[in-house]
Amino acid sequence: MSPHADLAARMHDMRHGAADLAAPVAATLQRLRAVLPAQADAAQTMLGRVLAPLHGSCWPEVAWSFSRLTNTGLPVEFAWTSREAAVRWTAEVAAPEVAEHERLAQAAQALDWRGDLSEWFAHQRQGRLKFGAWASARHGDGLASKLYVDLPEGRLPERWRQAHPALDSALMFWRMCGVNPDGSVECYARANELDLNGLRGLARATLGDAEPMSRRLMQVLPADDLPRPSGISLALSADGQVRALTWFTFAKAIFRDDAQVSARLRGLGEGASAQVYEALASGPDDGRWRHGMVGVGADIAGNAWVQCGVRPT
DSSP states (O other), rough: HHHHHOOOOHHHHHHHHTTTTTTHHHHHHHHHHTHHHHHHHHHHHHHHHHGGGGGGGGTTTTTEEEEESTOOOOOEEEEEEEEEEOOOEEESSSSSOOOGHHHHHHHHHHHTOOSSSHHHHHTTTTSSSSSOOOEEEEEEEEEEEEEEEOOOGGGOHHHHHHHHHHOOOTEEEEEEEEOTTTEEEEEEEEETTHHHHHHHHHHHHHSSHHHHHHHHHHHOOHHHOSSSSSSEEEEEEEEEEEEEEEEEEEEEOOOHHHHHHHHHHHTSSHHOOOHHHHHHTTTTTOOOOEEEEEEEEEETSSEEEEEEEEOOO
């Protein structure tokens, strides 16, 4: 194929992919394209494929407003982290009429999953689900995909519950797990009674040192304690070793409005990471919260970062 023909085909694919996406999603990708053009193009193509089943919904009037991912029901959320420059997204994989117990299989198919999910299918059969499963990807130096698996009744599978004492705590209600192709996971919980001292103790128990997370928390928190409830996640290797701890809460629980969130988060990223945040956060104000969860994470190597979810506008 000639260079001109290749460029024409690429531009056709970009236009076609954008046409298949909700306008706020396409607009956000266009802003991201100014920072990370190849990654934004790849995200657009992949999102077009993942979201394709929504176009065939028998409930077209709700297909783009039913999701638990965002406060408006839009079935896509973008994410930002100060630790790297990448295009990150999470999305629904099936139309609203599809049963929650069917969504994990569809998410795996959407991501061309190669890992073993039998443990997660078996666990989901043990109770009622809230959202079933979501597909997620990070477009950075390469592509990394993830499945978010809904957990019934706040319980982890037995193998993961035994991996660390924190995972078997009665104070944690486990909502979902992010499952990676290599078998590693990130387990997410609601922690109703967690305060700042408790979080520092959890960081010492899981990471060995609370200071990196504490320093980042002081850059984000506008108050001297955590809101309640908060959330935490623990990232574990495939053999159950803790690799990272993240604390998070809804932005609206600690900030007055989106402008105050942006004022706090601007400057916490560097270089292209800061530009990615600007691209996500600079969409038009539609009168609703655009920032979702805001969080602070740290890993066993002593690195710490800030992150947030942003609804496309």
